[in-house]
Amino acid sequence: MRRFTRTEKARLALEFATRYRIIRDFPFRGQEQILSWQFRRIQRLLDIAYHHTDLYRKKYDAAGVHPRDVRTWEDFRSVPVLTKEELIESGTGAVDRRRNPDHLFVSRSSGSSGELVSVYLDAKAMTTQAVQAVRMIREMAPGHGPLDRELLIYTSEYPYSSIGGLYRTTHLPTLRPTHQMTDHIARTRPTVIAAYPSILRDLLRLGDLRGAAPGLQAVITNSEQSLQAERDEFADQLGCAVHDEFSSEELSSIAHQCRHQTYHLTQDSSYVEVLSPTADTPLPAGQLGEIVGTCLINAAMPVIRYRQGDLASLRARRCGCGRDGPVLDTFVGRKNDSFWRRDDVEVPSGQILDWTYNLILTHQLGVQEFQVTQRTTRDVEVALVVSPDYDRPSANPLIASSFRHTFGSSFDVSIAVVPAIRRTTSGKYNPIRSLVRRSPHRY
Template sequence: MSQAIRSLKGKPQTPSTYIKVQGPRVVQYWESEATRPKSFQGASDEGQSILSQCSKSQLQHILHHPFRSPEEIRREQWERVRELVTLAYRDIPVYREKYQSVGFSPDMLQSWQDFEALPVITKEELLAAFPEGCVNPRWSVDELFSTRSFGTSGKTLHIKVDMEAIIKDTLQGVRQFWMQSGLKHRASHRTAMIYTVPWWFDTVGDDFPSVFISGLIPAAQIIDILNDLKPEVISCYPTTLKSLLPYVAQWDRSQLYVAVVHSEGSTPKERQQWAQILGVPVLDEYSSEEATRIALELPCGHYHVCDDAVYLEVLEANSLHPVPDGQWGRAVVTNLLNEAMPFIRYVQGDYVRRPEKPEPCLIGWSQLASLEGRMNDSFINKEGRIVPAGSVLDIVYRWMHDGGLYLEDFEMIQKACDRIDVILRPLKQTSVEKIRSSREHLQDLLQTSLGHPVQVSITVPEVFPRQPGKRRLIKRAFAL
């Protein structure tokens, strides 16, 4: 792998240097050599070859899945849900105890009603059970892929994923862009992923190349990179996309046919406005680390639930009984891919609504009418440049990833342009000293994004402060 250090053409007040890392299959752009994680590793050669083989044997089936009949899809889901419940009861203590406590055993699972009567599981329960109580003993923890989830709560759940699930997820990712592009996506087409850390696979064999661009790189420089790459697809946070719009006149979008936004809330109206400015559709992806893809906004105009990745239920917030179609409820998901750390009737927490009457569509996947967005504040630098909330979220993820930090609760507040307060509670395996000693890295990451020095102070209170209403992890304490 060779590295080329590139100097920036950007404005003098943002003196940062992004770097390009290039290998035979890999193209990655990191915000700076100094802050780039030295430990990040993609999938092994063996993994690459398994993915290539699976692509040959499974991709057709995966591409065809959304066009099956709703009945066929439902039948397939039922088989998978039964397998997962049986597996969880047999191998995963947190589920076995939960199911035994209500007198349930897998032979009693005869209908969807039986499944929907099973107790739900929450993030807190999985946090308490991690790792022995919730990771499948079929694998040693070290041989599994790791990811983590903040969600809307600020509590960080560490998630272990098996290779087969990652491979299916990767191939379903190919299908996602194929569907969201209106079936334009081809094996030679390039995707730019502006995000926290790269996905484990940068290609599928030699096909579907995806280029990682660190979300910490300032917007003007991201535009330079995109002009070099000319990707057909970009995928990023909505706030990242928003930060690119002022540069639209300098941005060569001749190859681009779709922009996908995810992880944060954006309204249909905002996406339409951005689509008008960009001249290509801007479509939403509703996903979570726990569930992978939950629903996709597709060119037919509907949100369709990815019914081979998740089984989605919409339940009343307190009673956890199913709500009638057309009414808002909490998303409760069963991940149909991951056997290493199963999520079965997991309370995702977002509010979603099924349509009262689904519109007729060629796509057999079930539909969502709407979902409630996840909102965070953007930061602002001394020159008045906006650093999107997505970038700030990336900084937090990167800080935890690079420093191996395990946090229970977290909040970051920009008090002034150059002053940032962090309030957090570490999990027991992370000492307060470890947090304090990695403060400088957080400061460097923030400085790279803001373009000037910042002072970071970290507070570790005994009890995490609670506020009423919807939690924001990233806040700005002053107006624009």
Template sequence: MSSLYTRLVSGLIFPLHERLKHHDTVAVRRRLEDSQWWSRDRLAQLQARRLRELLQHARAHVPYYRDLFARTGFDPDAVTRVEDLQRLPFLGKPEIRANTEALKADDAQGLARFNTGGSSGEPLIFFIGNGRVTHDVAAKWRATRWWGVDIGDPEIVVWGSPIELTAQDRVRAIRDKLLRTELLPAFEMSGARLDGFVARIRERRPKMLFGYPSALSHIGLHAEQRGIRMDDLGIEVAFCTSERLYDHQREAIERIFGCPVANGYGSRDAGFIAHQCPSGSMHVTAEDVIVEIVDGEGRVLPPGQAGEIVVTHLATGDFPFIRYRTGDVAVMGAKSCACGRGLPVLEEIQGRATDFVVARDGTVMHGLALIYILRDLPQVAGFKIIQESLDRTRVQVVPAAGFDAGTTQRIQHGLAARLGEGVGIEVETVSAIPPEKSGKHRYVVSRVAVPGAPCAT
């Protein structure tokens, strides 16, 4: 049973907040809570209609797709089913980098610029409009309510975004206080910082946790090593996202915090793609997202076969993501979920792990603490960080225009400030960052054992 304050936030304060941002989030969430029970055939009909509308808008307003459709003879008016997408080429990060301006709709308003390092460490600049934000927030809100918690319930977020005392962040702090959500920065995890995190969680007594599975499990294991109980706080659920959730992490979080773990899959570029329901299935947000699983030749695979996840987000008319290659691998499930929802199911999602790194003094930090130093440098086209030992870290850099000795010094000073003075930071310029043997890219690789972490198998 939600508290009176939670009902006030969910029913009034948060909807007002969204309305002031020109987001129609409440209405979208209500539609999603209805459509989740539709049959797969009915959902497919909704997808086909919204896909046709997206493609028609792209032809009329997006230069990149206007030219592509003309060049290939593709007619959006003839789209009657999702499978018609297969007549279009894929959209990858190289295409977005080469056509960023041409991918903007000429009628777009309020586009927000985003910059993500991606799995290869190569910065990707793209734009998101209000429609996409509205639908992603609504989808996340719907999934939150699957677990009996709601916006306004006390929440602890363990995340990697740096906290800066700007005017915007002060406004955000007021908003978070009203919504009863609190951020714990995942950058640094020294013993003292972890003690503080554990104490704050115990004091806060949140109903839900949200964050990287590696960070939540690390905090939990630290509490366990200190002999501090965390399963008596009334935590209802731990939402994990942004990384691959490993079995040992799920087990540790559930055991130590005394709550179920709800896995989530998505990214800032591809959107909110899937979330786990209490019956255990990873449901695709099918009303907003079309997921294709393709093989190495680009052929769409049937359920039960592993391949790359390709996403078409139906609420991205301002900057369309149509057949966007995520680089992640998964299997589309063939069976319906026992929960009764008609939403399709993703299985065996892979490839979203971000390593921890260890500073010279033993401080454990999330790999994003180093990534943020490089990914927003315009002089860096790509990078990979390899922590060889506590005393030596190598950085492979694909230089862009303006890269010089000063850029090298900024990288060295930035990483040394995190890893510790005296650590050797070697910056090596390369023409390209090769993938791992698996074919996947990793932007941080640490060869230093993290205290308390399980051995790799």
């Protein structure tokens, strides 16, 4: 990703100086006001998508949808849903053709079968993201000030490293060895760290993270599924708050936890619906379905009603932090990672993650890391990286029988002790994997 130019840096500093308070207070506006702001934004994006991109023009013409007919939320629900496969296939077909893709910022996200989606953003979208990120950090770490430093352990670097010299961010690639990360932390003394939960786990296991960063105010986990119980344990070990953030390259920020651990939607970044996985119909509050999102900040490449493959439910909730909008009620992971029983019952990956946590970690079986893979509708493999006190004769059968007891006796469970769990090419740890695919009609 290219860096900000001098002019873009100056615009970022100006945006922060003039608009931070408005952006900070946005989540606390009334829902009616927020929804009408979101709707105006969506109308503008639909207009750009229809008149200036090849992908949406073709798609909306085929469905008989024209932006001028989208006047209510009900109308919006008739706009066709976009899939990851369509976005991959179109290449730059969703980019506003008045923009030169070479001048935009590109970030990539992987599809279900390994192909990459390229997401093109302009400097304005990156700037909005930067200001919203400061808001998020200050919500999670109220003491975080302009001279404090954030360490971002992520696949790619941001195109800027500070806002006018303040709110500095340093970056480490996710594939850097753990001891080098600890050294970097000891040298730079960040007050906030954002990292994958698996990297945080390694940092805590292999080094003295608390000693390296004595001024740590908050840790933000992202990109991989993690459980509240585990984050609470991290928080205990670190002596600071640990909160989770949920975002994607396509939709930007989707939700993040407040200090009451509630996942509030980031309503000035994306508009989120929960639809049935089989049809494009909205589901009632509290019902589990698939997240379909519209990115509200990216005008260079509109992402509208995008099915990104995550399962969750939504609900309106008044929270102790003062917000009363929609929150992610349950978040159970990626649809493609769901396990399938032979009788076609779906087991969401989040439930399996819960099981592993309860069994392996709270029973102190001496397991350092695990990966549960469904290979066929019958075969499940539990791969384990173990410590010397792991007792194979008693623990192996315990794990296998507990899995069958919890998720169904039709599964054959094998246990494999391995030297390491393979990471994805971007360094991501995937604890629950399914190699079994179900076509939508069998859902």
